[in-house]
Amino acid sequence: MNTFLELEAGNLVIGAFFMLIALIVATRPFVRASFKRGLFLAVFVFFGLIIAGHYTLTSNRMQEVKSAFLEGQSVICENRMHRKASQGILISKEINWVLEGDLFTNALYNRPFHAARCIVKIKPKINLEK
Numbered sequence: 001m002n003t004f005l006e007l008e009a010g011n012l013v014i015g016a017f018f019m020l021i022a023l024i025v026a027t028r029p030f031v032r033a034s035f036k037r038g039l040f041l042a043v044f045v046f047f048g049l050i051i052a053g054h055y056t057l058t059s060n061r062m063q064e065v066k067s068a069f070l071e072g073q074s075v076i077c078e079n080r081m082h083r084k085a086s087q088g089i090l091i092s093k094e095i096n097w098v099l100e101g102d103l104f105t106n107a108l109y110n111r112p113f114h115a116a117r118c119i120v121k122i123k124p125k126i127n128l129e130k
Contacts, residue, residue, distance in 0.1 A: 003102055004055055007116055011054075015047045062102065062115045069099055074121040077104060077113035089113065090121070 005012070022043040026036040069075050074092040091097045091104050091113065098105050103112040 003114075003116070004058060007114070008054070008058075012051070015051060019043055019047060058116055061119070065115045065118045065120055066099060066102075068120040069093070069097075069104070075104070075118045076121050077118040079113075091118070 019040075022040050025031065026040045031039075065075055069091070072093055074090055074094075076088045077091055079087055079089045091106075096106055096108065099115075100112075102115045104115065104118070105112045
């Protein structure tokens with residue numbers, strides 16, 4: 001949970017900002033009473049569902065990535081450092097990457113990659129018989 005809060009702090013602040021706007025609008029005297037309760041409740045439920053869904057998807061993907069890596073599969077992580085060349089980096093045990101908690105590290109690479117920013121590399125099934 002702490003990792004999720006750390007990684008998604010920006011999105012959570014944006015959601016809180018919209019909740020604050022809804023609260024300010026709902027407390028204006030010219031807004032009908034029924035609309036006041038409904039507006040704030042709707043915004044609260046909407047952002048609550050989106051945040052809960054995003055947390056669930058991110059947590060499940062992280063577990064899938066870590067399990068696949070530990071089983072010897074390759075993982076592709078987002079490379080935000082070099083945007084001009086490849087935007088993804090291939091990570092696997094075969095090329096000396098290590099999983100430490102939620103971070104992939106390598107002694108030959110200067111920065112770690114977080115499992116939340118990675119996906120499992122899928123090998124395409126090619127049928128050559130036609």
